Amino acid sequence: MILLDGKAVSQKILERVKAKVSTLAKVPHLVVILVGDDAASRVYVNNKKKAAEKVGIKSTVIEKNAGISEEDLLTIIKDLNNDEDVTGILVQLPLPEHIDKNKIVESISPKKDVDGFTPENVGKLAIGLEPYFYPATPQGILMLLDEYKIPIEGADAVVLGRSNIVGKPMAQMLLRRNATVTICHSYTKGVEDKIKTADILISAVGKKIVRCKMVRNNSCVVDVGIFRDANGKLTGDVDFDFVSPSCGYISPVPGGVGPMTIASLMYNASKVY
């Protein structure tokens, strides 16, 4: 069993991004919008800011209180879209309930949409065109698999979960790489049988779902889930201790997909259109 060391690989990616940024005529400038005072969101935003600084990307955090109107938020984004100094815009989710998340995301210029969440970028990904940005988490996962030279073409890939952030774009990106892709979700019957067919298993569910004897021998298991167990310990979707012995490759939690997502986001933030 080989550990997919996201921490180590992400450092390599960040080094590459840093080297690239140093050659750019224009310093990329990432603006992160943080609405409200969600503690987890604040941590994520800080991590992004720190990572940006490390690789030489200018970053600004715009903080607004939870009471901001949708209209005011749209105006801020419009101004950032028109600001030539700003090359990337990221709205930290979740947003307060009175704000239509989709409307906000759609308002970001596709050329500054470093999360790759706007309909134009998602649509280009789906059609097989080149989006300006690929969503960070699935892109980071592919970077991780590629670093370990895990064959994707022709592989049977099973994706657990169908969120817009991970599951669905992951499926699209694996399909582009010529994997045979099955997407499973809460309505899937016999999910254990499906897991068993996977050469590559991507679990992005957010609860303990992949257990002992479920995975195919020598398969590659990528654990996207991250949450705290009953003892307050960070853990993932995969029952690591029992599942890992039969895997060919497996990503740990923490230290797997998490750091890859940040590195992948910085890769996006270094793109200037």
Next chain:
Amino acid sequence: MILLDGKAVSQKILERVKAKVSTLAKVPHLVVILVGDDAASRVYVNNKKKAAEKVGIKSTVIEKNAGISEEDLLTIIKDLNNDEDVTGILVQLPLPEHIDKNKIVESISPKKDVDGFTPENVGKLAIGLEPYFYPATPQGILMLLDEYKIPIEGADAVVLGRSNIVGKPMAQMLLRRNATVTICHSYTKGVEDKIKTADILISAVGKKIVRCKMVRNNSCVVDVGIFRDANGKLTGDVDFDFVSPSCGYISPVPGGVGPMTIASLMYNASKVY
């Protein structure tokens, strides 16, 4: 075995569209652009024009010779986008090689994109938002399945083929309806085993691929392929005579998906934004 009678169902859909159109304050106006003199394209365009007339939708065919420049074609579309009388724009594919198909499709206003092929509409479909238009063929297939009350939620659906017109949007739309979806293509290994797992099989490959003993008993088989066999007879992907006895439902070729696609397109063309 029950035949999925696309001819009969499409008539019902067209009647509904006609009734709806007659109540609209503004008569929908579909403009079809035909470039070059491909014989098959001409037949398709004529069928669309005839169907539009039947349901009370105004239609115009703009014919241009194969030598038209990309720029001129873009200008035509731009004018149609700005023409308030025009509610739907459809560019018949294929286009001559000197024209960038993607550029042309992307230039159509998403609100007039009756084929549902623009990145914005594809992206909205992928994200789970409401696109202005769903692609006609997969939408027509779902109309057909719904007419026969075939359960989609929780079903194991296998899609053969991953074109932008059928396979990929079909997968997205089945996923939205809570099916578990597997997409197969030329790189898929052991495609027979995958076909066998399908409660719903959608074959959109364009060659004879689904043969006797491959399908699960009582499954629902939808044949999107249409081509001429060695004897010049119209046929589909499925070896109908040998496969149909073990199916629960099966669509014939011709008379299955073909007429449903036209009806579904007219449903789209009746939408006025």
